[in-house]
Each structure stands twice: as C-alpha cells, then as structure tokens.
Amino acid sequence: MSEKPVNIGIDSKPKSEQDKIDLNHEMSGMPTGRRQRFLTQNDYGVHGEEGEKKKAERRYSNLLEYMLAEDARYARLYYEVQDTLNQARRAAEHALHDINKQLEVAERTLQMMRDNAARLDDGTLVFRSTADGSVYTEDGRKLSDDEASGIAFSENAPSRETYNQAKNSVETARTQKNEVEAYQRDIDHAQERLRDVENPLTLEELETIKHDIPGHRLYSYGVTAQASTHEEKISPAAQDGKENFNMPPMSRQFDFARLGQSDNNPLPQFTNIHTIAPAL
Secondary structure, three states: OOOOOOOOOHHHOOHHHHHHHHHHHHHHOOOOOOOOOOOOHHHHOOOOHHHHHHHHHHHOOOHHHHHHHHOHHHHHHHHHHHHHHHHHHHHHHHHHHHHHHHHHHHHHHHHHHHHHOEEOOOOOEEEEOOOOOOEEEOOOOEOOHHHHHOOOOOOOOOOHHHHHHHHHHHHHHHHHHHHHHHHHHHHHHHHHHHOOOOOOOOHHHHHHHHHHHHHOOOOOOOOOOEEOOOEEEEOHHHHHOOOOOOOOOHHHHHHHHHHOOOOOOOOOOOOOEEEEOOOO
C-alpha cells in the first residue's frame, strides 16, 4: 500500500486559508472532517441543524460579510484601509492633474527653445555653452573652432545649459507621470482585492496595505516651469545646468485629500532667465 501523499489537502494550507475553507463548508452544511469552529452549537441547537444553517446563510451571504460582522478587529482595520485607499486615490488624482499641467508647460518651453536654437546645414541643433564658450550639438558633441566659426546665433538662442535644463524638466515630468499612474494601478488592485467577498483579505494583508499605501512616497511632483503668454521663466539653477526640483512630497497631498482641501500653494518656478518666443 502506498503512503499518503505529503503536503496535499487542506492541512497543508496556511491557517488563514483553512479558516476560509472550513467556514464556507460549515455555512453550506458540508462536512469538514473536524469539529465545528465557527457556527457553534447555539447556531444549531434550538431549531435544528438544517433550520439554523439556512438562518446563517441568510445572515451572512458571503465570507467577507461574516468576518466584518463577527470580528471587530478585522472590521475596524478593513474600514480604515478602505478610507486610506480613498484618500490615496484623491491624492494621486491631484498630483497627476498638476503634473499634466506642468508637463504641458515644460514641453512648450522646450519647443520654443528648439525653434530659437542655431542649426548646422544638416539641421542639427547647436548650442553655445555659458561655461566655456564652446559650441555643442544637441547630443553633446563639441564642435571644432572651424565648425563653429560660421554659425550665426540669434539674440534669443538658448545656451546649452538652459536647453539641457529644459530637457531635464520634460523628462522629469514624464517620469513622475508614469510613477503616479503606476501608483494609481496599485490602488486599483488593492481596492479590487478589498471588494473580493469570497476571498477576503487577511488581517496581515490589510496591515500591509495600511502601511504601504500612505507610506508610499510618490516622487516629488511638478515641473519647475511656469508659462505666460509671451515668455517662459527659467530657474537660477538652469544657469549652472543643475536641477532645481524642490517640490512637495506626496505626504502633503495625503493631508490635503484627508481634509478635503486643494493644494493652492504654487509649485516651484523657473525665474530670472528669459526665453523669448521666436519671431513670426
């Protein structure tokens, strides 16, 4: 006779999984092979097993409903997580709205710089560096003195440092947008799991969500750019080719969402250096 297979059957499953299976079996009247642990004798002793089983089915239509009704700790944590996820969704929506506006401004700023930039005969964009006076192509190749001697730079041509700063602003905004959208997908998945009535989240899973969602710090958002009708302003850091992304952390957005307020504080702006729109 062969030996009984190992790690097969309900006994090999985690305790939380065993509990779910046993409770469903007890509520449906199916045998579990073990002593009843959820529906006690009081559930069946007065009106008979079959009558009380039907009563239990009417009282708890699914496993999540049972856990919320019978486990005060579970219910408290469940509704706390539910509220946290709703706050997180509002915070992410605020952040994405701001990022999209700033990205539009940054892309428009960059395009104006490209329109004002000098070009080689083959159309390659070139920029003079304020650091060493040399001329560079857009991809960073330094031109020889002979190559640079015949290039005419307009009054509004952006420097290499200013142009690179504008490119970094666009790239940063796009990265931030992708990260916020990924965070929104995480929230969607967590809320979908929260609504699963037949396979509800365990206490451990709820604790993880409670910790991870508000604890997840979306990278500081916004792009340091502000547009007006005829000019774009650039931060002093652009003069040195340095980043100037001192933007509010997402924890502030959670506070605004929790209080039902909007974030009216202005995002950091480029200042001092002007980039003029190309003449028509």
